Amino acid sequence: MTDLTLGQSPLHAALDFFDDQHPPAGDFLRDVLNGLAATPKTIPPVYFYDAAGSALFDQITGLPEYYVTRTELALLDRIGPELARLAGPGAVVIEPGSGSSVKIRKLLDALDSPAGYVGLDISGEYLTAACEELARDYPDLQVGAICADFTSGLSLDHLPLPQGRRILFFPGSTIGNFEPAAARDLLAGFRQGMREGDAILIGADRVKSPATLEAAYDDAQGVTAAFNLNLVDRINAELNGTLDASRLKHVSVWNADKSRIEMHLEALEPQQFEVAGQVFSLAKGERIHTENSHKFTPESFRALAHSAGFDVLKSWSDPAELFSLHWLEPNVKA
Numbered sequence: 001m002t003d004l005t006l007g008q009s010p011l012h013a014a015l016d017f018f019d020d021q022h023p024p025a026g027d028f029l030r031d032v033l034n035g036l037a038a039t040p041k042t043i044p045p046v047y048f049y050d051a052a053g054s055a056l057f058d059q060i061t062g063l064p065e066y067y068v069t070r071t072e073l074a075l076l077d078r079i080g081p082e083l084a085r086l087a088g089p090g091a092v093v094i095e096p097g098s099g100s101s102v103k104i105r106k107l108l109d110a111l112d113s114p115a116g117y118v119g120l121d122i123s124g125e126y127l128t129a130a131c132e133e134l135a136r137d138y139p140d141l142q143v144g145a146i147c148a149d150f151t152s153g154l155s156l157d158h159l160p161l162p163q164g165r166r167i168l169f170f171p172g173s174t175i176g177n178f179e180p181a182a183a184r185d186l187l188a189g190f191r192q193g194m195r196e197g198d199a200i201l202i203g204a205d206r207v208k209s210p211a212t213l214e215a216a217y218d219d220a221q222g223v224t225a226a227f228n229l230n231l232v233d234r235i236n237a238e239l240n241g242t243l244d245a246s247r248l249k250h251v252s253v254w255n256a257d258k259s260r261i262e263m264h265l266e267a268l269e270p271q272q273f274e275v276a277g278q279v280f281s282l283a284k285g286e287r288i289h290t291e292n293s294h295k296f297t298p299e300s301f302r303a304l305a306h307s308a309g310f311d312v313l314k315s316w317s318d319p320a321e322l323f324s325l326h327w328l329e330p331n332v333k334a
């Protein structure tokens with residue numbers, strides 16, 4: 001293994017390299033205090049994913065109303081041979097925000113003798129565990145891990161990667177959780193780390209009936225509500241908060257103007273609460289905005305890709321046109 005951090009990090013025997021870029025930890029306290037002082041009140045969705053929130057998100061991916069994950073998985077199965085042809089032999093897959101091991105395995109299994117896999121995530125512990133498991137299961141694959149914040153761009157040039165074509169894999173419609181300008185900046189940041197001939201395989205959820213969308217984000221079993229309300233538990237536990245989850249309700253609404261599902265926590269009655277000694281109040285019906293999940297048409301997605309310097313070479317959808325995967329390649333070289 002090449003330990004690019006020269007001894008600052010634990011050794012990960014199964015990996016070919018571990019590049020710890022020491023991403024700055026998000027400042028939960030600062031972001032919550034600023035967000036609650038703003039109008040409307042807001043908390044960034046990145047804070048959903050503590051251990052309890054990540055477990056709830058895993059449950060969401062299996063819910064009958066949440067068509068996103070199963071549709072994308074079925075699509076990956078269907079288009080596997082085409083992906084193998086597009087990527088060619090010996091590709092190196094790079095996964096920013098490395099997530100579901102089921103999806104990455106489907107992709108690796110579909111490709112023609114992939115040469116490498118690099119997972120990139122802000123949480124080093126989770127990342128290295130997932131990459132090590134992959135390295136053990138795919139002994140012919142060179143596997144590396146980068147502990148970094150992928151929203152600050154990709155820097156890959158210093159890494160001992162195999163020669164093949166690089167394919168960035170960004171599934172799940174995570175792109176939809178970014179505001180349009182941030183989504184463009186994110187893709188443009190990816191593009192800077194790419195060479196001619198490299199590609200992105202990206203999942204993007206589609207615009208569909210508001211009823212289907214709202215149900216996907218407000219399921220009958222209340223798992224998405226628990227996921228949203230878990231933020232309250234996290235604030236109370238970690239930031240000395242006094243929010244009362246029983247006086248808040250989970251709301252999911254389709255915002256047609258912005259083409260996005262929004263999740264909010266809505267006050268059932270007027271209330272005051274503290275976070276880290278600061279007092280806040282909510283009027284009855286007032287909301288704390290906790291997440292945006294943008295949905296795309298083929299045209300709006302193509303416009304986003306173009307604005308970040310990519311051409312959409314190929315797009316695939318399931319028969320019901322719920323979800324799409326797109327193959328992007330950098331257009332004119334900078």
Ligand code: AVI
Pocket residue numbers: 060068172173174175176177216217224291292293
């Ligand atoms: C992670 N992300 C793509 C999910 C989504 O669909 O926007 C997060 C989520 N929020 C509620 N349900 C799922």
